[in-house]
Amino acid sequence: xxxxxxxxxxxxxxxxxxxxxxxxxxxxxxxxxxxxxxxxxxxxxxxxxxxxxxxxxxxxxxxxxxxxxxxxxxxxxxxxxxxxxxxxxxxxxxxxxxxxxxxxxxxxxxxxxxxxxxxxxxxxxxxxxxxxxxxxxxxxxxxxxxxxxxxxxxxxxxxxxxxxxxxxxxxxxxxxxxxxxxxxxxxxxxxxxxxxxxxxxxxxxxxxxxxxxxxxxxxxxxxxxxxxxxxxxxxxxxxxxxxxxxxxxxxxxxxxxxxxxxxxxxxxxxxxxxxxxxxxxxxxxxxxxxxxxxxxxxxxxxxxxxxx
Amino acid sequence: xxxxxxxxxxxxxxxxxxxxxxxxxxxxxxxxxxxxxxxxxxxxxxxxxxxxxxxxxxxxxxxxxxxxxxxxxxxxxxxxxxxxxxxxxxxxxxxxxxxxxxxxxxxxxxxxxxxxxxxxxxxxxxxxxxxxxxxxxxxxxxxxxxxxxxxxxxxxxxxxxxxxxxxxxxxxxxxxxxxxxxxxxxxxxxxxxxxxxxxxxxxxxxxxxxxxxxxxxxxxxxxxxxxxxxxxxxxxxxxxxxxxxxxxxxxxxxxxxxxxxxxxxxxxxxxxxxxxxxxxxxxxxxxxxxxxxxxxxxxxxxxxxxxxxx
Numbered sequence: 001x002x003x004x005x006x007x008x009x010x011x012x013x014x015x016x017x018x019x020x021x022x023x024x025x026x027x028x029x030x031x032x033x034x035x036x037x038x039x040x041x042x043x044x045x046x047x048x049x050x051x052x053x054x055x056x057x058x059x060x061x062x063x064x065x066x067x068x069x070x071x072x073x074x075x076x077x078x079x080x081x082x083x084x085x086x087x088x089x090x091x092x093x094x095x096x097x098x099x100x101x102x103x104x105x106x107x108x109x110x111x112x113x114x115x116x117x118x119x120x121x122x123x124x125x126x127x128x129x130x131x132x133x134x135x136x137x138x139x140x141x142x143x144x145x146x147x148x149x150x151x152x153x154x155x156x157x158x159x160x161x162x163x164x165x166x167x168x169x170x171x172x173x174x175x176x177x178x179x180x181x182x183x184x185x186x187x188x189x190x191x192x193x194x195x196x197x198x199x200x201x202x203x204x205x206x207x208x209x210x211x212x213x214x215x216x217x218x219x220x221x222x223x224x225x226x227x228x229x230x231x232x233x234x235x236x237x238x239x240x241x242x243x244x245x246x247x248x249x250x251x252x253x254x255x256x257x258x259x260x261x262x263x264x265x266x267x268x269x270x271x272x273x274x275x276x277x278x279x280x281x282x283x284x285x286x287x288x289x290x291x292x293x294x295x296x297x298x299x300x301x302x303x304x305x306x307x308x
Numbered sequence: 309x310x311x312x313x314x315x316x317x318x319x320x321x322x323x324x325x326x327x328x329x330x331x332x333x334x335x336x337x338x339x340x341x342x343x344x345x346x347x348x349x350x351x352x353x354x355x356x357x358x359x360x361x362x363x364x365x366x367x368x369x370x371x372x373x374x375x376x377x378x379x380x381x382x383x384x385x386x387x388x389x390x391x392x393x394x395x396x397x398x399x400x401x402x403x404x405x406x407x408x409x410x411x412x413x414x415x416x417x418x419x420x421x422x423x424x425x426x427x428x429x430x431x432x433x434x435x436x437x438x439x440x441x442x443x444x445x446x447x448x449x450x451x452x453x454x455x456x457x458x459x460x461x462x463x464x465x466x467x468x469x470x471x472x473x474x475x476x477x478x479x480x481x482x483x484x485x486x487x488x489x490x491x492x493x494x495x496x497x498x499x500x501x502x503x504x505x506x507x508x509x510x511x512x513x514x515x516x517x518x519x520x521x522x523x524x525x526x527x528x529x530x531x532x533x534x535x536x537x538x539x540x541x542x543x544x545x546x547x548x549x550x551x552x553x554x555x556x557x558x559x560x561x562x563x564x565x566x567x568x569x570x571x572x573x574x575x576x577x578x579x580x581x582x583x584x585x586x587x588x589x590x591x592x593x594x595x596x597x598x599x600x601x602x603x604x605x606x607x608x609x610x611x612x613x614x615x616x617x618x
Contacts, residue, residue, distance in 0.1 A: 148560075248560065
């Protein structure tokens, strides 16, 4: 608006220049996102690591469990670009395969968090006063739990049940982290919905007789999506860190499965010989963390409709 | 204000009770009790007798009733794994390193985090600012155990300046304290530095700061009385979550540095299925975090008199 000063001649041509192309909310957000260099860099790194993880058998030079006799704790060389660990396994291959576990934990946990958070957050905002009170007090209680403690307990409980037999230890780690991590997202959804309920467009929809379901699905949920996507994006690296911490304490993903946390733990015993078994997964962790952080920052700016 | 604090403290009671219920249910869902695996010395009969002594042969809800009854009397229960000791004994023997580590790290977080954030904002785009932003970025993207490995390798193994494991034995024994404090505090310090810097920059562009300068106040007065004090409000909001980070982080750090604190005995308790110890630690930490949140909320109104609780 500030550019439209009266001093500018031939107003019509200038207004044409200033006019924005007509774009929907999502197209506009995407446009703003790709203008943010850090966010794009983060997105590219995530996509590259994600693709490498999916196509690990093709991309990785060796299998994660393959051992090279006589090649223990080598520094990087021609055949092992990031060196080898104390079992004679290729660090690069293990980092690539490890990305499968670490990334899938980070991402799948968000789906569990989203499912629980939508039910509790939307339930609290849309249900009656009693439902709201009960659900929010429950949220307070889960919030009061120290998260790592709760994850460790849940992981131990779930690992002993029949569920673990069906789906394996990796899923137990997902579930434990997801069951603990939904609190902030649920509060976010509730807060958004409560404020949306009072907004003019919702009241307008009510007054023309739209059904409750239609108002929630058509008018309220789309407005909560932005902040929730941002929260979940920031949640990915936290979940990866938490899973890595569990592996480091020794109760997460077990060797020979590769996971960045247990690789770091294994590498620690031989750190004086070579730092590469630690540096490789630690660098991958830091890279993924920063990428999601930049992407989250970019999404937060891009998805804010007021930033237009 | 007093009424508000009392109400918040009373609200702790249902929270603590709910946590005991959840923890109790979870721990009993875990397969295998503390006396299920024989240690080779005790007979089956002896193990049954132990179970009976600790009411482990009764239904879960009866066990829970016994637990709460003792809890109200301040008795956290017997330590099931180490015979003859109680959880109270273990906590009494182990609380000092944990509390000391927590306080030292909190001090480190405040001094380094806020210090770097304030300096970076005052000297924006200077070398110091870049160092501070770099610290905030790297510190936030490195899990504490990775930082631990790096620091121990450099300062303990290569240089030999500081011990790699263990904890201080007295006031003059300061060397073992340094690495654990830095490892535990760096991630929250990085976070605080980032938020402090952003908050300072926002406050510095406010009209009242320009007014303060315009009326000729000394720069230090402008910075500390007008900028820092107002910039602290968003930073203070984080102190609750940061306490939680320090508390849970202490498990990993105590485990990593073999510090004889509560965090390490918790990890051991999990492996040994030592129910009373697990519950006691969970309760203790939940209460600590709740109290920290209360203190933060009270501090708000001290820093910003506009905030009033009724």
